[in-house]
Amino acid sequence: MYGRGLKPLSIASVAALVGAFALVFFYAPEDVDQGFIQKIFYLHVPLALVALGGFVTGGVYGVKHLRSGSREHDMKSYVAIHLSIILGVATLATGMIWAKASWGAWWVWDEPTLVAFLIVFLLYACYQPLRFAIEDPDRQMRYAAVFAVIAGAFVPICFMSVRFAQAALVHPRVLDQTGGGMPGSMFFTFLVALAGMTLLFVTLWKFELSSKSARMQLAALRRRLS
Amino acid sequence: MTRRYGERLALDGVTLSLPAGSTLAVLGANGAGKTTLLRILATLLRPHAGAARVLGAALPEEGWRVRGRIGLLAHDPLLYSELSARENLRFHARLHGVAAARIEALLEEVGLGARGDEPVRTLSRGLTQRVAICRAVLHAPEVLLLDEPYANLDPAAVAAVAPLIGRASGATRVVISHDVEGGLAEADLVLGLRGGRAEVLAPPASADLSGLYR
Amino acid sequence: MTRAVAALLRKDLQLELRTRESVPAMVLFSVSTFVLFRFALDRERLEGDLAAGVLWVTLLFASVLGINRLFVTEREQGGFDAFLLAPVDRTAMFVAKALLLFGFLSAVELVAVSVYSVLLLGPSPFQAFPGLPLVLALANAGVAVVGTLVGALAVQTRARDLIVPLLALPLLLPIVIAGAEATAPLLAEGGAEALPGRWLAILGLYDVVFGLIAYAVFDFLLED
Numbered sequence: 001m002y003g004r005g006l007k008p009l010s011i012a013s014v015a016a017l018v019g020a021f022a023l024v025f026f027y028a029p030e031d032v033d034q035g036f037i038q039k040i041f042y043l044h045v046p047l048a049l050v051a052l053g054g055f056v057t058g059g060v061y062g063v064k065h066l067r068s069g070s071r072e073h074d075m076k077s078y079v080a081i082h083l084s085i086i087l088g089v090a091t092l093a094t095g096m097i098w099a100k101a102s103w104g105a106w107w108v109w110d111e112p113t114l115v116a117f118l119i120v121f122l123l124y125a126c127y128q129p130l131r132f133a134i135e136d137p138d139r140q141m142r143y144a145a146v147f148a149v150i151a152g153a154f155v156p157i158c159f160m161s162v163r164f165a166q167a168a169l170v171h172p173r174v175l176d177q178t179g180g181g182m183p184g185s186m187f188f189t190f191l192v193a194l195a196g197m198t199l200l201f202v203t204l205w206k207f208e209l210s211s212k213s214a215r216m217q218l219a220a221l222r223r224r225l226s
Numbered sequence: 227m228t229r230r231y232g233e234r235l236a237l238d239g240v241t242l243s244l245p246a247g248s249t250l251a252v253l254g255a256n257g258a259g260k261t262t263l264l265r266i267l268a269t270l271l272r273p274h275a276g277a278a279r280v281l282g283a284a285l286p287e288e289g290w291r292v293r294g295r296i297g298l299l300a301h302d303p304l305l306y307s308e309l310s311a312r313e314n315l316r317f318h319a320r321l322h323g324v325a326a327a328r329i330e331a332l333l334e335e336v337g338l339g340a341r342g343d344e345p346v347r348t349l350s351r352g353l354t355q356r357v358a359i360c361r362a363v364l365h366a367p368e369v370l371l372l373d374e375p376y377a378n379l380d381p382a383a384v385a386a387v388a389p390l391i392g393r394a395s396g397a398t399r400v401v402i403s404h405d406v407e408g409g410l411a412e413a414d415l416v417l418g419l420r421g422g423r424a425e426v427l428a429p430p431a432s433a434d435l436s437g438l439y440r
Numbered sequence: 441m442t443r444a445v446a447a448l449l450r451k452d453l454q455l456e457l458r459t460r461e462s463v464p465a466m467v468l469f470s471v472s473t474f475v476l477f478r479f480a481l482d483r484e485r486l487e488g489d490l491a492a493g494v495l496w497v498t499l500l501f502a503s504v505l506g507i508n509r510l511f512v513t514e515r516e517q518g519g520f521d522a523f524l525l526a527p528v529d530r531t532a533m534f535v536a537k538a539l540l541l542f543g544f545l546s547a548v549e550l551v552a553v554s555v556y557s558v559l560l561l562g563p564s565p566f567q568a569f570p571g572l573p574l575v576l577a578l579a580n581a582g583v584a585v586v587g588t589l590v591g592a593l594a595v596q597t598r599a600r601d602l603i604v605p606l607l608a609l610p611l612l613l614p615i616v617i618a619g620a621e622a623t624a625p626l627l628a629e630g631g632a633e634a635l636p637g638r639w640l641a642i643l644g645l646y647d648v649v650f651g652l653i654a655y656a657v658f659d660f661l662l663e664d
Contacts, residue, residue, distance in 0.1 A: 265664075268525065269525075270525070270664055271664050293526065294527030296525070298521075300521065302517075302518040303518070304519075304522040304525075306451070306455060306517050306519070307517060308455055308458045308459050309451070309454060309455065309458070317450070318526070320443065320447035321443075321444055321447050321522075321523070321526035321528060322526055322527065323527075345458075361522075
């Protein structure tokens with residue numbers, strides 16, 4: 001059921017990612033202040049944005065599950081959050097590499113975005129332990145959905161609180177580098193990278209959904225035969 | 227009605243109807259689905275497939291309408307052990323909107339007037355069961371769902387509670403009992419469950435219970 | 441619904457007075473934590489940022505204790521079933537428990553803040569009035585709402601004692617941030633400075649957003 005469109009989607013993802021890669025290395029200009037390492041920005045920011053988007057999507061499907069009780073919605077929510085957690089790890093890792101290169105320290109508290117992201121990540125890291133601590137499957141799905149909703153609402157509040165707590169924004173705002181906006185070439189590369197990451201997420205999401213759904217159908221058939 | 231627990235079917239397509247004022251005895255081995263059935267009728271669980279109607283209300287959507295007219299006596303007495311019998315009953319009375327005077331009347335009837343102010347944890351199982359019975363009938367329910375109501379009760383107590391939860395109460399009753407003879411004696415209809423399925427559904431005279439407890 | 445909330449509250453207060461499980465433990469824990477901080481930080485007098493930070497972190501951990509115990513009697517003594525059988529709005533349990541937690545926190549803070557001002561606080565606590573009680577009240581509301589949700593969620597899982605802090609700490613972090621940022625200027629050596637209003641706004645926003653979410657979502661936690 002979910003396998004439909006998987007092939008063209010995968011091809012599109014690969015194309016976008018390869019394209020982004022090429023653009024990053026051959027087209028986008030080097031940043032004046034930070035040099036070559038700034039290019040990790042094209043990986044780090046899309047990862048962060050897609051991860052956050054995934055968390056919110058998980059929350060949306062959580063709401064849907066609570067209203068409908070359908071197993072599909074729960075699965076979609078679960079896979080979205082689970083993939084976003086993985087992307088979250090990658091975000092933090094690339095963020096730390098960027099921090100080390102830019103400021104010489106593996107972690108800096110000065111920039112609110114990374115800190116807020118860490119807090120959100122810590123919250124979502126509890127999602128799977130929570131699920132596995134509940135035995136009754138129906139209850140597990142319902143409670144996971146409730147968690148997804150609460151955590152989804154938490155994301156913007158967290159970012160807002162942390163941002164207000166830092167007096168000055170020191171997170172390298174590549175976006176304000178040239179007083180107002182990135183040079184067009186950077187922005188274009190960024191967009192392609194973002195598109196590639198989003199496509200990758202959707203592809204992996206569909207892939208995992210179809211694999212899980214197939215496994216469930218197989219189990220149901222086995223039960224019926226026995 | 228069907229109710230799953232994960233992949234296991236706790237109740238598998240059980241169908242029955244019970245006229246008002248009559249008694250249904252539910253028999254079966256442990257794990258046959260008796261408690262699940264009771265909890266569905268009490269609006270605590272929802273059937274995963276099929277439907278149930280209690281007092282004219284479709285469960286689970288309209289369960290809230292009739293909840294106040296159903297009384298459940300479960301395996302768990304549903305009492306706070308640190309509070310006294312009176313305090314527990316007062317709490318339930320407030321939740322159900324029942325006058326306080328009824329609490330005294332009930333406690334007297336089951337013989338707990340004197341020990342009504344001691345914490346429930348100091349009461350014996352039998353006395354606790356009596357308090358639980360008071361709790362179940364506090365709001366004068368029209369439907370009584372009873373899980374082993376006479377467990378832990380001495381004969382005097384059984385006689386004392388009979389007007390409250392026995393046939394004499396006039397309520398429509400669903401009674402789970404491991405005392406097969408006693409259960410049959412009081413019932414108009416017998417439901418025998420095995421592995422979640424209804425193996426027997428007949429008046430007591432013609433009920434064949436040989437397969438239930440194998 | 442008010443009748444149900446009142447009945448639940450009354451019952452819970454009776455239980456707390458009888459068993460004295462939550463509030464004294466939270467108070468003792470707070471005092472112990474103050475002593476811990478004195479040694480861990482190697483300071484005897486705190487003021488400003490540090491004073492606010494120590495206070496809020498201690499209150500956060502004490503809250504976790506309270507959240508842990510919030511639904512335990514319901515779970516162990518059949519309270520959920522008893523409530524679900526009653527012809528009342530199920531959200532009444534959320535309101536009652538949140539009010540209960542709010543009450544517990546207020547009581548604990550009354551004692552804990554007093555002890556804190558004697559043990560560790562440099563400047564006089566009265567210079568922080570009326571800002572401090574206001575911030576505490578707003579923060580307590582947020583902790584009450586989120587704590588009740590997390591407590592209800594965790595009590596049905598296998599590892600309740602672990603799940604509560606794991607979930608509550610990140611979720612309550614904005615409250616700690618806002619609380620500490622708001623009270624730090626109030627506890628400055630040399631007289632209180634102005635209370636930064638935007639933190640009150642953030643606390644208020646937090647309370648409203650999670651209050652609404654909790655209202656919408658709580659019933660699902662009680663279902664079976």
